[in-house]
Amino acid sequence: MKRGLLRILAVLMLAALVFTGITAAADDETLIVRPSKHNIEIMGKKADLEAYNINGYNYFKLRDVVEALGFYVAWDDALQKITVSDRPVSSGSVFIMIDAGHGGTDAGALSKSTQLYEKDINLSVAEKLSEMLRAEGYIVGMTRTEDETLAVTERMDMILMRRPDLIISVHHNASDDASRSGAYVLCQVDDREGGRTTRLAGFLQEEFENIGQTYLGNVYRRGSRGDYYGLLRAAASVGIPAVITEFAFIDNPTDLKLIDTEEKQEAEARAIYTAVMRFLQSPESEYGASDDTAEGGESGEADEASPDEGGASDDAGTDGEEETDDASDEDDGYDNGYPTWLRP
Numbered sequence: 001m002k003r004g005l006l007r008i009l010a011v012l013m014l015a016a017l018v019f020t021g022i023t024a025a026a027d028d029e030t031l032i033v034r035p036s037k038h039n040i041e042i043m044g045k046k047a048d049l050e051a052y053n054i055n056g057y058n059y060f061k062l063r064d065v066v067e068a069l070g071f072y073v074a075w076d077d078a079l080q081k082i083t084v085s086d087r088p089v090s091s092g093s094v095f096i097m098i099d100a101g102h103g104g105t106d107a108g109a110l111s112k113s114t115q116l117y118e119k120d121i122n123l124s125v126a127e128k129l130s131e132m133l134r135a136e137g138y139i140v141g142m143t144r145t146e147d148e149t150l151a152v153t154e155r156m157d158m159i160l161m162r163r164p165d166l167i168i169s170v171h172h173n174a175s176d177d178a179s180r181s182g183a184y185v186l187c188q189v190d191d192r193e194g195g196r197t198t199r200l201a202g203f204l205q206e207e208f209e210n211i212g213q214t215y216l217g218n219v220y221r222r223g224s225r226g227d228y229y230g231l232l233r234a235a236a237s238v239g240i241p242a243v244i245t246e247f248a249f250i251d252n253p254t255d256l257k258l259i260d261t262e263e264k265q266e267a268e269a270r271a272i273y274t275a276v277m278r279f280l281q282s283p284e285s286e287y288g289a290s291d292d293t294a295e296g297g298e299s300g301e302a303d304e305a306s307p308d309e310g311g312a313s314d315d316a317g318t319d320g321e322e323e324t325d326d327a328s329d330e331d332d333g334y335d336n337g338y339p340t341w342l343r344p
């Protein structure tokens with residue numbers, strides 16, 4: 001983050017210099033402003049920034065630059081002050097990042113019977129979840145808000161740059177065996193014996209069960225560099241709890257009935273939301289809860305709530321494949337790392 005902030009400072013200084021230039025020019029000549037295109041790359045990613053050529057110099061809007069860097073900018077009219085920050089400006093609030101899995105050319109799992117794509121259900125649930133959390137006063141960022149292709153490495157970069165307090169990645173499952181059904185939560189491996197993501201998974205289990213879904217267990221999967229899944233690994237590397245929810249198997253007829261309408265996706269989002277609230281507001285929470293509702297009195301159950309973890313991770317392990325999967329995971333993180341029976 002330090003490095004990112006240094007970049008921002010450099011941008012601000014440039015902006016200040018630029019501003020002086022404009023003022024000087026305005027004194028004695030007419031400003032000629034023309035649109036201008038530049039090929040700008042930020043952290044290896046092409047940035048589509050509008051440039052303005054003013055009297056021969058190219059200028060960019062500070063907001064465009066800051067947002068392209070993954071930061072946030074706020075303007076305080078009363079104080080005439082610009083604030084650039086690594087999180088939405090409203091200090092003290094918990095910042096939750098919601099990741100809608102897949103997107104764009106990466107459709108994720110597909111339900112053959114209904115042509116329902118995982119990427120669309122993920123986004124729908126993620127958006128509903130975001131709205132619920134925002135309504136409760138939490139600050140929410142999303143890795144994507146439309147049907148765009150986003151590599152796992154890009155999602156990992158977003159985590160490293162924005163440093164949220166909590167990450168929920170919304171996915172739905174598929175299997176070579178269409179009879180498989182039920183929900184999993186993928187947790188960070190260091191929490192296998194208990195920890196934040198295990199606690200959150202306990203709440204998720206209860207909430208999923210409350211809306212009629214069978215819970216198959218928590219998945220903890222270790223790769224050669226820590227967490228097997230890139231998203232969880234990136235988050236763990238900077239101490240952020242992150243889970244991936246796999247609420248249902250999109251190609252299983254029974255599970256499909258839990259996700260095939262807006263209302264049902266709303267119910268799933270509500271279940272995740274309630275689990276997140278319980279997680280953040282339970283006594284063990286290290287986060288500033290947005291209110292004091294101490295529903296978390298039951299959190300003792302959370303640790304109990306994952307007795308299936310052993311079985312689940314064994315299931316997901318598919319041992320013979322592990323080496324190969326790990327190798328591909330080195331390159332691009334998440335989905336190549338899926339066990340054979342879990343299609344990305």
Ligand SMILES: [Zn+2]
Nearest residue numbers: 101108171344
């Ligand atoms: Zn997926």
